[in-house]
Amino acid sequence: KAGVTQTPRYLIKTRGQQVTLSCSPISGHRSVSWYQQTPGQGLQFLFEYFSETQRNKGNFPGRFSGRQFSNSRSEMNVSTLELGDSALYLCASRREYPYEQYFGPGTRLTVT
Amino acid sequence: SQQGEEDPQALSIQEGENATMNCSYKTSINNLQWYRQNSGRGLVHLILIRSNEREKHSGRLRVTLDTSKKSSSLLITASRAADTASYFCATDDSGGSNYKLTFGKGTLLTVNP
Numbered sequence: 001k002a003g004v005t006q007t008p009r010y011l012i013k014t015r016g017q018q019v020t021l022s023c024s025p026i027s028g029h030r031s032v033s034w035y036q037q038t039p040g041q042g043l044q045f046l047f048e049y050f051s052e053t054q055r056n057k058g059n060f061p062g063r064f065s066g067r068q069f070s071n072s073r074s075e076m077n078v079s080t081l082e083l084g085d086s087a088l089y090l091c092a093s094r095r096e097y098p099y100e101q102y103f104g105p106g107t108r109l110t111v112t
Numbered sequence: 113s114q115q116g117e118e119d120p121q122a123l124s125i126q127e128g129e130n131a132t133m134n135c136s137y138k139t140s141i142n143n144l145q146w147y148r149q150n151s152g153r154g155l156v157h158l159i160l161i162r163s164n165e166r167e168k169h170s171g172r173l174r175v176t177l178d179t180s181k182k183s184s185s186l187l188i189t190a191s192r193a194a195d196t197a198s199y200f201c202a203t204d205d206s207g208g209s210n211y212k213l214t215f216g217k218g219t220l221l222t223v224n225p
Contacts, residue, residue, distance in 0.1 A: 004154075033211070033213075035213075042215060042218070044215075048211055048212060055211070056211065056212050058212070090154060090155065094211075099160065099211070100145065100160050101145070101213060102157055103147075103156070105154040106152075106154050
């Protein structure tokens with residue numbers, strides 16, 4: 001079974017631009033979550049989607065948004081990029097039960 | 113905020129030795145999971161232990177959970193150079209329909225050949 005895939009793997013953007021990251025979950029997984037990882041703050045939860053609905057949201061500004069499509073694929077968008085948005089963005093998918101989350105390889109975003 | 117806090121922050125051992133990492137958390141949890149991350153790559157799920165379980169094994173991994181002390185430990189036996197990675201504990205303290213994991217800052221394990 002194919003794992004979680006994320007595209008692109010690497011991205012360089014300029015401050016003020018916006019970016020869209022994509023995640024394809026494991027087949028049959030309907031829950032998709034996004035996390036941001038930085039050296040300073042570690043791994044932080046962004047949001048979770050299930051059946052095209054956002055069920056939970058972390059403590060991030062409104063510049064961070066996401067959506068999920070009917071095939072469970074998900075995108076996250078960051079608008080008006082700031083230098084501090086440079087991070088590894090990880091997507092994870094899971095079945096409803098059991099609760100193990102399976103992570104993709106991540107998208108490394110660099111904001112200059 | 114960080115729920116899980118791993119201890120130690122860094123651990124260096126020789127191949128063949130055992131490695132023990134600890135995790136403490138603050139609130140009641142549904143389950144606790146351990147993940148491995150190799151040098152800035154994605155997280156690999158290692159093991160999940162539910163709040164009503166005390167110990168779980170998977171290959172060379174042994175995880176314990178003490179909910180009264182709000183702590184967990186991960187033991188890797190007979191370590192190999194390939195075990196070199198960062199290890200994170202993550203707690204699920206939300207209801208099943210509002211799922212999110214809260215991660216600690218991790219333990220960097222170095223296994224020297």
